[in-house]
Amino acid sequence: MTKTFLYARVSTSEQTSEHQLVQARDAGFDILDEDVITDHGTSGVSTRLADREGGKELLYKLREGDTLVVRWLDRLGRNYRDVTDTLRELLRRGVTIKTVINKQTFEAHPKSATDEAVRDALIGFMAAQAEAQAQATKEAQAAGIAHHKATAPEKFKGRKPGFTRVQFDQIAALLDAGLGHSSIAKETGVHRNTVIRIARDKSAADVALSRWGM
The missing domain is CATH 1.10.10 (Arc Repressor Mutant, subunit A)
Known part of the structure; x- marks a missing residue:
């Protein structure tokens, strides 16, 4: 019997896996509580999915015909190579990936070579965008810290x-x-x-x- 899993990566205290589950269910995904796999306090930049506790569990449980739901591809990671390699491996296994945001579907078995090419191009674009956003956030944080160190050093x-x-x-x-x-x-x-x-x-x-x- 095939299953639908939700993978939720929670990297800060302000984020919760419950919120991501509610969003997924509101978007129409039928996900059981026991099929929610979460990584808490884990960076999507420096830690590969396969090296996270929840990521290991997810990769072990997914089978051909299953569906993996994520809020967006950045939950899988913010490293371009890691995300694209992971997605392509799951697709080769026969796992379909769906996102809550933008309602993107990456079919494990595209109907044609053209559909497969479009799918793979979209994966590359979205993974690159996730890494670019992570880099931009890091640079903005560094600039903010530098500013506050100069103007309010006592806080640091x-x-x-x-x-x-x-x-x-x-x-x-x-x-x-x-x-x-x-x-x-x-x-x-x-x-x-x-x-x-x-x-x-x-x-x-x-x-x-x-x-x-x-």
């Missing part, structure tokens, strides 16, 4: 340490010597709670100083 550096490099070195030395937190605070002029935080994680305190060029 975190709170400025309440101690200097000299005080940090003094605290570290006194901690190594076995002095108590209260005594160190009195000796260095640094608040006792700050001394305790440094004692718990010296490396984090060192990194915080470095971020602020201290």
Whole structure:
């Protein structure tokens, strides 16, 4: 018996597989809850479908005559080569792929060579578009981060340490010597709670100083 699977890749906390399932059902796809396969917090750029836990399950379960539904091809991935290779392998297996957005259908068994050529060209175009969008998003994010680093560095550096490099070195030395937190605070002029935080994680305190060029 053939099945219809939904593959949902969820890469951020704002996305949900439930939302993608609702969209698919609203578009007319009859999908059982147990036939929804999801990858959570997975990049579509750096991680191939075959290397994701959900992707492995999907590739194992799909059989000839089955239908794979995705919100759009970018759910399968945002790497042109990975997406096109995956789609062509599934089509060779006899799996038909359908998208919720734009309602595209990639038939496993096209009626003619012309239909097959059109199908393959469309796959290439959509996969290239997904990668291009991912690259554009990455560049926009990088530009935004650079802008905010220049205009609001405190948001990226975190709170400025309440101690200097000299005080940090003094605290570290006194901690190594076995002095108590209260005594160190009195000796260095640094608040006792700050001394305790440094004692718990010296490396984090060192990194915080470095971020602020201290």
